[in-house]
Amino acid sequence: MNVVIIDYQAGNVTSVQRALASLGVESCITPDPNVVRAADRVIFPGVGAAASCMANLRSTGLDQALHDVVNAGTPVLGICVGMQLLFSHSDEDGGVECLNILPGTVKRFQPTDQQLKVPHMGWNPVTFSEGESLQTETVLTPYYFVHSFYCSPTDESLTVARSEHGIEFCAGVRRDNLVAMQFHPEKSGPAGLRLLQRFVEGT
Amino acid sequence: MLTKRVIVCLDVRAGQVTKGVKFQGNVDLGDPVEYARRYYEQGVDELVFYDITASAEQRSLFIDVVERVAAEIFIPFSVGGGIRDVDTMRTVLLAGAEKVSVNSPAVRNPEIITAGAEAFGAQCIVVGMDAQKVETTKAIPSGYEIVIDGGRTPTGQDALAWAIEAESRGAGEICLNAIDTDGVKQGYELTITRMVSDAVGIPVIASGGGGTPQHLIDAVTTGGADAALIASMVHYGDYTVGSIKADMAQAGVPIR
Numbered sequence: 001m002n003v004v005i006i007d008y009q010a011g012n013v014t015s016v017q018r019a020l021a022s023l024g025v026e027s028c029i030t031p032d033p034n035v036v037r038a039a040d041r042v043i044f045p046g047v048g049a050a051a052s053c054m055a056n057l058r059s060t061g062l063d064q065a066l067h068d069v070v071n072a073g074t075p076v077l078g079i080c081v082g083m084q085l086l087f088s089h090s091d092e093d094g095g096v097e098c099l100n101i102l103p104g105t106v107k108r109f110q111p112t113d114q115q116l117k118v119p120h121m122g123w124n125p126v127t128f129s130e131g132e133s134l135q136t137e138t139v140l141t142p143y144y145f146v147h148s149f150y151c152s153p154t155d156e157s158l159t160v161a162r163s164e165h166g167i168e169f170c171a172g173v174r175r176d177n178l179v180a181m182q183f184h185p186e187k188s189g190p191a192g193l194r195l196l197q198r199f200v201e202g203t
Numbered sequence: 204m205l206t207k208r209v210i211v212c213l214d215v216r217a218g219q220v221t222k223g224v225k226f227q228g229n230v231d232l233g234d235p236v237e238y239a240r241r242y243y244e245q246g247v248d249e250l251v252f253y254d255i256t257a258s259a260e261q262r263s264l265f266i267d268v269v270e271r272v273a274a275e276i277f278i279p280f281s282v283g284g285g286i287r288d289v290d291t292m293r294t295v296l297l298a299g300a301e302k303v304s305v306n307s308p309a310v311r312n313p314e315i316i317t318a319g320a321e322a323f324g325a326q327c328i329v330v331g332m333d334a335q336k337v338e339t340t341k342a343i344p345s346g347y348e349i350v351i352d353g354g355r356t357p358t359g360q361d362a363l364a365w366a367i368e369a370e371s372r373g374a375g376e377i378c379l380n381a382i383d384t385d386g387v388k389q390g391y392e393l394t395i396t397r398m399v400s401d402a403v404g405i406p407v408i409a410s411g412g413g414g415t416p417q418h419l420i421d422a423v424t425t426g427g428a429d430a431a432l433i434a435s436m437v438h439y440g441d442y443t444v445g446s447i448k449a450d451m452a453q454a455g456v457p458i459r
Contacts, residue, residue, distance in 0.1 A: 012296055019277050048324055117406045117429060119326050119375055123206045123248055123459040142206055142459040144279060146301075146326045164204055187279050187301065189243070 003027040003200060004039035006066075006082075008046075008056040016045050016079070016196075019186035023197050033065035041200055042069050044180075046081030050106070050149075051093035053081055063099055070101055070178050077199050078180030083173065084151055086180055092149055102173060104153035109165060116166045119148045124163045126171050126183065132160040134172070134179060136194040143183035143192060145171075150182060206457045207423040208248040208430035209448055210408060211437055213238055216255050218264040222438060223386075229255075232438060236271045242437065243276045245444035248459055250276070251304065251378075251432065254284035266298050273299020281329055289318050296323060304378060306331035307351035310358060310365070313372055320373030328376075329408075330369040334362035334395050335382040347395045354382045366399045366407075377403060378432065380410040388414025391422040391431065400427035408432050416442065416450035423456055 003020065007013050007029045020027045027043070028035065036042060044066065046053055057063040066086075069076055078086050090096045090106035098106070109118045123142035128135035150169040153159055161172025161181065172181045179199070185192035213220050219231040220238050232238070239250055252272070254265045262285065269282060282295040283304030292303045303323075309316050309330050319328045333354050339346040345363035350356060366377055379399050381392030391412040400407040409428035413419055419431040436442050448458045 012299070012301075014297075015273065015299060015301075018274050018299065022275070022277065047326070111404065114401060115427065118404055119406070120205065121326065121376065121406050122208050122429065124204070125206075145205075146279070148326075184279075187277060189246075189278050193277055 001025070001200065002038065002040045003043065004036055004041070005029045005043045005045060006036060006062060007031045008053060008060060008062055012047065013045050016043055016186045019193060019196055020200070023193060023200070025197075025200050031060055031062065033061040036062065036065040037068055037072075039069065039074060041202070042066075042074055042076045043079065044076060044082035044085075045079045045186075046085065048081055049093055050081065050084065050090040050096040050098065053085055054096055054098060057085070057099070066099060067101060073177050075199065075202055076178045078178075079186070080147060080182060080184060083180035083182055084149060086173075086178070087151055087153070090149065101178065102153060102158060102175065103155060104151060104158075106149045106151050108149050111166055113166060119146055120165045121146045123188075124165065124183075127162045128172070129160040132172070132174065134181070134195050134198055136198050137191055141191045143171075143181075143185065143188040145183045147182060204457050205429075206248075206459045207428075207451070208408075209419065209444055209451075209458070210249040210251060210430050210432045211242045211247050211444065212251040212253060212410075212432050212434045214253045214255050214434070215265055215268055217261050218268055220438070221255065222435060235268045236275060238438070239272050239276050239280075242444050243278060246448060246459065247278065247444045249278060249430070250280040252280060252282050252300075254282070256285075266294065269295055269298040269300055283329070283331055288315065289322050292319050292323065292327075296327065302327050302329050302376070304329040304331045306333065309369065310349060310351050310360065313368065316369060316372040316374050320375070325373050325375035328374050329378050330374040330376075331378040331380065332362060332365060332369070333380045333382050334392070336392070336395075345395065345398060347398075350382055354385075362395060363398050363402055366403055370403045370405050374405060376406045376408065378408040378410055379428075381412060384412030385410070386435075387412060388435070390414065390418040391426055391428075393421060393426040396422060396426035396428050400429075406430065416447045419447060420451055420454045420456055423451075
């Protein structure tokens with residue numbers, strides 16, 4: 001199994017690799033588009049600002065490689081900013097055109113209640129849609145989030161996971177082989193590790 | 204709904220968890236990775252590792268601890284102590300920490316907050332602050348003053364104003380430690396915790412004074428904090444993280 005983690009200078013990608021290693025899964029961190037194209041599983045993580053992330057993806061040709069692996073049917077898992085960049089447009093950094101693999105926009109949380117803090121940081125329960133294969137838990141389980149922006153898919157049916165922070169927001173999307181989560185499975189304890197394992201095993 | 208976090212803080216000296224004891228200096232408690240694993244298994248939401256040494260030699264021991272924790276513990280953790288510049292931040296983040304915490308160096312040079320947030324994102328930058336109750340004056344209208352250097356040096360700066368400035372400079376979170384209640388186990392300083400929590404839009408961690416589960420409940424309800432930090436409560440086996448969280452859940456606090 002050739003598991004590839006995309007390295008595009010967006011924060012600490014090694015935490016995903018460490019989590020996989022604890023599951024006995026070897027992975028390769030690469031900025032090389034051709035290595036990404038040859039992968040059996042692609043993980044697209046990300047921490048950072050949308051504008052610099054997109055600039056890095058474009059300058060390395062990783063943007064095209066992501067389109068290619070999604071079209072080729074390779075299982076792809078986006079995480080956090082890696083999820084957000086899949087959409088058409090982000091409101092971050094004054095507005096950024098993103099990968100446009102999924103239709104929709106990325107918006108900032110607008111707290112109406114003083115007690116609602118942004119960034120949305122911490123453990124929040126996630127409700128998965130019926131039949132979503134990355135749901136591994138039998139009870140409602142919190143996962144670890146840290147973000148100020150959230151995805152708003154044009155096509156509601158893409159949403160396969162939901163959470164709530166003042167408003168209900170999209171915590172996960174899926175379209176065929178492409179799946180993405182707003183939370184960090186690599187930092188979500190045993191439940192997060194089970195999700196990663198399920199993705200790698202592809203059941 | 205976002206759950207309230209229970210965070211355990213581990214002071215690390217020469218690669219060992221250590222605890223300051225009055226008149227006796229520090230007592231080493233054991234391997235930080237062992238402690239981290241134990242709390243992880245008990246369901247802790249986050250960990251903080253505080254490097255209480257300064258020497259370069261011990262610094263590398265500390266980085267080794269951070270790397271070992273990152274290989275075994277799959278929850279967020281932050282690192283504080285001795286972080287004075289962006290290069291040091293980068294070193295601990297690359298070693299596997301999620302966030303860095305800056306305290307006195309941020310008061311002396313607030314620019315470090317902005318520089319860190321620009322380099323790594325605001326969510327990586329925790330501003331730690333030690334607040335002490337004082338007479339309300341024109342310079343310190345909140346009645347809480349920022350003290351630095353582990354509580355030894357008063358700054359004349361208002362704690363509430365500093366929290367607001369830290370947020371505007373790019374901090375992603377504030378860890379508010381009350382000097383008066385720290386180590387006394389009589390409960391958190393709820394007044395300043397509530398003031399800061401109401402005044403900023405970023406998460407606030409209450410620190411200093413946690414001795415019973417009720418103290419944590421008070422911190423996240425009356426105090427309005429998003430998280431509560433504990434140390435000796437669990438280090439000596441008086442409580443487990445699991446038992447504390449069970450009591451919090453019983454009281455109606457959303458927890459993981």
